[in-house]
Structure formats: structure tokens, C-alpha cells
Amino acid sequence: MEWNVMAIRQHLPLYEDRILQIIPSSFKKHDELVWLPDASGLYNSKSGYELARKSLHTPVTAEYPWRKCIWNLNTAPKIQSFLWSALNGALPVGHTLLIRGLQAESRCKRLIFENKSWSEAELIRKVLYDARAWEEVSQAVKHPSPRCTRSALPTPELKGISCFTDGAWDPISGHSGQGWAFVDPAGDVIRHYSSNRLHVAMPIVAEALVVKAAL
Template sequence: MNCFKLPIGLCEEIEGLIRRFWWGQSGERRKIHWARWGELCKPKGEGVMGFKDLALFNDAFLAEQDWRLLQNRNSLLCRVFKPKFFPHGSNLEAPQSQIGSYAWSILKGRDVLMEGLRWRVGDGLGCIRFRESVCLALIKPGTNEWNSKLLQQLFSTRDILIESIPLSSMQVEDKLFWPFTPSGSYTVKSGYRFLYKAQSLDNNDYQHEDNGLWKRVWGLKTQPKIRNFLWRAIKNAIPTKVNLKRCMTITEDRCEQCKAEPEDTEQQAEWDFCGLGAFGTFKELVEHVVEEGKGLEFLTTIVWTVWHRRNAMRTSSNPFPVQQIQ
């Protein structure tokens, strides 16, 4: 994955295997997928599982190879590829090639760098090579000062931020850097986040959610299966009867315990836990417990035990008594 561009079909096939494993499918017996794959691929800090979109992940890996070609001109990789594919410049200027080794498919990662890289301006000559003659006139030759008159002609007053970029008093070369890491060096992790955010913005699907809830959830000192259940309960991604009826798996959605209200995490009777008050949804209850610094581990264990007993009532004639939960 970090050396070759994988076919989209192969990535989708692997993702299908991951989805089926995650939702518990075995053999030909199909399972309900309670959340779409694009939702599961969002970062854990946004309240989902942090699975990788393999096509984007592949591009992020390939961009790392292009970054190495750009930074390590004396490496064996660069000395092998440069005479054939970019003899008169850098790999950022290399033309597309349909001949030669398939290893040159790492060029696919160049688009990632071209979208995200920024210039640290020195003498302006490096920028000129990539942007023709635009940068040449913006810097006064020999003085290392911005051409304010030209900037005012090319940009509106509100958008003139270029003059705030300091120019070195020494004759140093322009340098490309990756602005999404503190060191300025490209990493696969930052590249993937950059690609995923750009894709989400294009699809109008980017919703940043960072109120500390999910950091607290994933940091719970409890069993992984209980943390996973808590996430599914907050997202209403568990097989309650209302959800099963919505999927046309069953026809009756009454709760097994009370036989009166519909069984659903979002629409059932208001939650009330240990006198904390009434809440419309389970997520509101968890957010309140996190904000107040109360025992989220205790709440999670109790809720998981209640769910475990609920399942026992459906599959067994002798579920353990409710008093054991208290």
C-alpha cells in the first residue's frame, strides 16, 4: 500500500470484508449494518470508530514516498527514478508517464503534496519555478521587500496578508513545508486527515464534534466490549425493537420488560439515572455525566448489564433477576 497505487475495486473489496467482520457476519448469514461505512471512517474524536478509507489511506502513503523524493535527493530511490522520470527538475514537476515500472504509481501521491504544501519564502526563486513569473514581481529584486504597489493591484485590501510574511534578510532558498505538522515534515497520519477533511468538505459531510465526550468515552477504564456498546448506544446503533422494526425484521416493538413502551434508545420514555434528572436521549445523559464529572464507568457498566439482561430475556426462559443489577 505504501509503494503502489491499489485499484479502487480492491480497496472496496477489502473494506467490505472489514464491514462484514465488524458487524458480526459469518458465512452467508447477513447482518444489519447499523451505520454507513463513511460514518465509521470518521476520526474517533468525532464520535466514530476511526476506520480508514483505504483509497485515501493509500494516497497518503504514496505521498510519503513523494515527500522522500523531494527531500532526499541523494537517496537510492531518487537516483533511480530521477534520470528516467524527472531529469530536469523535481518529482513535483514530473510529467505523467504510462511507461516504465509500476512503482512509478507513487506519482499518484504527488497530488496530495501539491494541494497541501506551502512555501517558506526566502529569495523567491523557488516559488518562481513553480508559479512562473508571478512571484518574481512580488518581491523587489535586491532588496528582499514585498512590492506593495503590485500587491494592492493584484489583491483587495482585505485579502492582503502576504506583506505580513517576513522575508529573510539573508539570501536563503525558498523551502517547501507541510503546514499540518509542527515540524513541517509530511506524515501519513496528517496526510490522511488532510485528505479525509477535504473529501468531507466536498461532500458537505464534515461535522467537527469535539466537546470532550468521545475522548472520555474511548478513555474509559473498562472492557473494550463495554466501550464499544456505549458508542453504539449513543449512536443508536444497537438492535432495539424499534430499530429492528424499522428494518422490517420484526413487527412488534414493545419492550420485553414493561410490555407497554416502544423499545428504543432515542424515543422511549425519558431516562433517569440515580436522580440525575430526566433526559430525552441516552446521549444527553452521557454528556451530563461527563460534564458533571460523575461515574461514567459505573453508568456504562449498569447500562451494559441492563442490555445483557434484555438479551437474556429474549433468548432464555430464566434470565437473571433484576435485583442483581442494583
């Protein structure tokens, strides 16, 4: 069973990648509505009243320190500079240019780049995707995977048919590959298979997928 990608793009386009990382059940269970505020998952007037009461008494918090935190964001320097300019009203938009005596159109124009145009939802989705990619690359640079050397292990004596599996995962794209092979007691490969899957959240999921496929 797989996700209905068209339905996701129609209703929740900003969460497409995160939703597709959830592996649907193979038992083809029907979707169910669950009321999260109660541990039973069922709605009751008590939990509904408590949720409404809390929402009416939202604690007042101090103003968020935007100026201080902009330079601490884990993002590209050009994004930090853009946010700082926006916060201080220094973006060269039409209204600001007119105030400074420059000839410009004060009304906001549609965003056009390389003869392409995007709707608001598409633009936000692109920004979120680029920000996530930048964060993943930054984390990979800060915390490179340690290189480990594997010592040669003695080949175990095979009794009966054995199945060997292996999964690979790309942390940048989230793509994964799976491979598995069946080997007879003599060590000869009887059959081998491979598959791949997009939108995989972590390497352990890639390993679980190959075990599931082999079974």
C-alpha cells in the first residue's frame, strides 16, 4: 500500500516529504480518526472542555528576540542577511525606493525568476525544501561519518539456505537502495534481488525495508 501523492499535494503540499517518509502498513488497515488530547483516542466532553479552557488562557510570553537570534540561525549567510534587512525595513522594495527619491513601482509584483512563476504555496514549499537541504548539508559537514575499518571475519559454515541483506541510504536526498541474496550451503548464490525507495527518513528504516522485502 502506498500514499496517494496527488491527495497529499492537494491538501498538505508543505508536508509531502515528511508524510511520504511514513511507511504505510502492509495489512491494508483502514484510516481511523483519533482524538489526541485523550489517551483513549476517543472524544469526550471533559477533554474537549479542558482543551478549550487552555486555549482561552494562553500565557503571555515576552517578545521573541528576533534581532539577537537571526545571526544564530542554522542557515545560509544570505538568508541571515535577508532577514536582518527585512527586520530593519532595509529591503529595496518599491515603497522604500520611492521614499528615497528613486523611480519605482510601489505596488507588489508577482515573483518571476528565469521565466518561471510560482504561487504562494509553491514558493513556501521551495523555501522549506532549500532550508532543509542546507541544514542537512551543514550537519553532514559538522559531523562527518567516522571511517571504520572492518577486520576480516571467518566465513561461517552454512547449513541450509541463507539470506544476506544490505541497505544503503543517502542523507541528502533521502533515497535508499536495498539488496538481498539467497545462498546455498556451498556458498553459491541461488537468487538475488534489489529495490529502491524514495523518502526514507533514516538508515535503520532502509535496513528494515530490505529485511521486510526479503521475508
